[in-house]
Amino acid sequence: MPARSSRHATLLEVAREANASKTSVSRYFSGERERLSPALQRRIGEAARQLGYRPNQMARGLKGGRSRLLGMLVADIRNPYSVAVMHGVEQACRERGLSLLVANTDNDPAQERTHLALLTSYRVEGLVINAAGSPTHELQDLAEQGLPLVLLDRWLEELDADRVGLDNALAVDMAIDHLSAQGYRHLLFLSEPVGQASPRQQRWQRFEQRLADEPALNGERHDPPLDGEAVQQVVGDFLARANRPAALLCANGNVTLAATRALQALGIRLGEVGLLGIDELDWCGLVPPGITTLAQPTEAIGRAAVQQLQARLDDSGSTLPPRRTLFPPTLNERGSTRLTTFDKAPDNHSENAKETP
Amino acid sequence: MPARSSRHATLLEVAREANASKTSVSRYFSGERERLSPALQRRIGEAARQLGYRPNQMARGLKGGRSRLLGMLVADIRNPYSVAVMHGVEQACRERGLSLLVANTDNDPAQERTHLALLTSYRVEGLVINAAGSPTHELQDLAEQGLPLVLLDRWLEELDADRVGLDNALAVDMAIDHLSAQGYRHLLFLSEPVGQASPRQQRWQRFEQRLADEPALNGERHDPPLDGEAVQQVVGDFLARANRPAALLCANGNVTLAATRALQALGIRLGEVGLLGIDELDWCGLVPPGITTLAQPTEAIGRAAVQQLQARLDDSGSTLPPRRTLFPPTLNERGSTRLTTFDKAPDNHSENAKETP
DNA sequence: GCCTAGGATGGGAACGTTCCCATTCAGAGA
DNA sequence: TCTCTGAATGGGAACGTTCCCATCCTAGGC
Numbered sequence A, B: 001m002p003a004r005s006s007r008h009a010t011l012l013e014v015a016r017e018a019n020a021s022k023t024s025v026s027r028y029f030s031g032e033r034e035r036l037s038p039a040l041q042r043r044i045g046e047a048a049r050q051l052g053y054r055p056n057q058m059a060r061g062l063k064g065g066r067s068r069l070l071g072m073l074v075a076d077i078r079n080p081y082s083v084a085v086m087h088g089v090e091q092a093c094r095e096r097g098l099s100l101l102v103a104n105t106d107n108d109p110a111q112e113r114t115h116l117a118l119l120t121s122y123r124v125e126g127l128v129i130n131a132a133g134s135p136t137h138e139l140q141d142l143a144e145q146g147l148p149l150v151l152l153d154r155w156l157e158e159l160d161a162d163r164v165g166l167d168n169a170l171a172v173d174m175a176i177d178h179l180s181a182q183g184y185r186h187l188l189f190l191s192e193p194v195g196q197a198s199p200r201q202q203r204w205q206r207f208e209q210r211l212a213d214e215p216a217l218n219g220e221r222h223d224p225p226l227d228g229e230a231v232q233q234v235v236g237d238f239l240a241r242a243n244r245p246a247a248l249l250c251a252n253g254n255v256t257l258a259a260t261r262a263l264q265a266l267g268i269r270l271g272e273v274g275l276l277g278i279d280e281l282d283w284c285g286l287v288p289p290g291i292t293t294l295a296q297p298t299e300a301i302g303r304a305a306v307q308q309l310q311a312r313l314d315d316s317g318s319t320l321p322p323r324r325t326l327f328p329p330t331l332n333e334r335g336s337t338r339l340t341t342f343d344k345a346p347d348n349h350s351e352n353a354k355e356t357p
Numbered sequence C: 001g002c003c004t005a006g007g008a009t010g011g012g013a014a015c016g017t018t019c020c021c022a023t024t025c026a027g028a029g030a
Numbered sequence D: 001t002c003t004c005t006g007a008a009t010g011g012g013a014a015c016g017t018t019c020c021c022a023t024c025c026t027a028g029g030c
Helices: A011-018 A022-029 A038-051 A057-064 A080-095 A109-121 A136-144 A168-181 A198-213 A230-241 A253-265 A298-315 B011-018 B022-029 B038-051 B057-064 B080-095 B109-121 B136-144 B168-181 B198-213 B230-241 B253-265 B298-315
Strands: A069-074 A099-104 A126-129 A149-152 A162-166 A186-190 A218-222 A246-250 A274-278 A292-295 A324-327 A330-332 B069-074 B099-104 B126-129 B149-152 B162-166 B186-190 B218-222 B246-250 B274-278 B292-295 B324-327 B330-332
Touching (some): A011 A038, A218 A230, B069 B080, B136 B149, B198 B218, B218 B230, B230 B246
Parallel strands (some): A149 A162, A246 A274, B126 B149, B186 B218
């Protein structure tokens, strides 16, 4: 009795069935099909179809070291930004016949280490790193071993690798310019706890720098934990302290969400106090009168990461200098940065349309 | 000159360094550590650390067929629901020392087929399927070959596999009961194009059934494409046609988003026309006066899928009957289903708190 | 003192590929 | 007729594991 049902057909079985050698079958499935005579091609194709043969990637990966696998370390998979970028990475992989092994680390350095080890144990050919902490040492080792890797969004200063992400300085510039042009004078830069995460650091550094340069503007910076009451507290205190017109600049999507909640809880109308978020979210047009955002070109960022990896893969020999690819954001102007001085604004159900300038 | 930098250390190299046999090293790394004498353990551990050895999963997978890999087919990775479930799947995998190979199909049956082939070519040990179309034939083959697979959320009637997902009938019951209790009498069931997707079918079937049973309620059903003006058109027409009090029941998160946009564009206050969405979203508390939702226990659903797979994996021999695991949703009651008959409701910035009943 | 049990260890054959070399063969050039 | 070329094909050795069997050794029982 065949307890185990028919396992996978192997190359050898196809070869026997087609009356060919395993080499020929291997060639047939490795893109060297045209080297085979038409007759042989037909026989192999037929046999393979009949047996339902699929090359075993594990075995493939073993021999040549070509696993056709890319690894991606994601700091927080539940962040829509991460998912959007991941989607771009995936698209680019597909176009190149690569598969993607994704590991989510939930912003936990320990998991980061574990998952890094895991990904390399599958002998991925390249790594897209969106790291929370700094497994710098491990990454350095990998880089030295010649594994192509690209840092995404967050980078580690000590590690001299390729980088892809948003032009954070430009983003903050655009945000401040917009808020300033709209008439806001007192700015609160709100961020998740800055910690090691480089974009957060860069964004607020640029913020401080710009404020120092422009005497007309005043500003503060805070990075409260996002759960619980802390945000509301911080925002409330800021507004009590600051003169108007005041605005909030949110360093990422999570912060925008928390800040919006806080403002609502405080009973403050958006626009009266300005709100501008980095990262576009589905619902930003829905909360009246719409929340102004700086959208990242997530798809492009993801694709660029893979492209960079591919370049390293192709180049393998010489050591190109590390490259940084920065993308500019796009301003989505909505009502939350339209300064209203009416004490009682009309209750207009705004369409979430951008205004034609 | 060593053009290639130090590649990965192998089992054999560790064995040599530790003055041990490869068998012993293999044992050391395969959880049979205690069979080795303390001295040998120490030597191997030392050598491995020194050489930076990591077992090659490819080679492992090749020999025993144990890839320690689970595959997951996701219909739409940009849907927060999918991501949330995926997070659960991932957690459960981690706890079991499994890795997850994720393939997103963007709701495209062709990609579904391709990715299915891909996943199996990595010899995944089990498959979590959240399929858009119906690669039923391929899946049937896989199932027959003894590959454990579990259908997630969407299932294919022809395929007699394990299923995990929301109790859709219960969800619709809860929705209708709630809307009805709140005083709404004319219901519009809004769905993405139903097509093959089973949850959509089940939800609206239950909807029709319930309406047929309750003469006090009237209802319609539509599944317009979500992009463009179609939703607004459908909602507008419905409201023109139906008597009040009327409410919208949205079959999933995407629809809720589209419906909210449509209502805003039509200048309709939420609550005056009811809105209840299946799937909880970050921002549902933010759009005044808050959108009532039925939240799925996404984490639990994801974990249940892996658990089911594990059960099959353990059981391997006998054929347990297919099992269905259905989860109940949770009602998040907010302002969008609080029937207001005021022609001009007070402009209250509602806190997005649940009311204590 | 011999036999045996069983724990610790090691040798070698898979696993399913790829890839470096043959080997075969037909036709062209001498 | 003989060699030479190159295209078509095949044989066999890796790749890094696991796992089935030895083999060795130390004690314990007689």
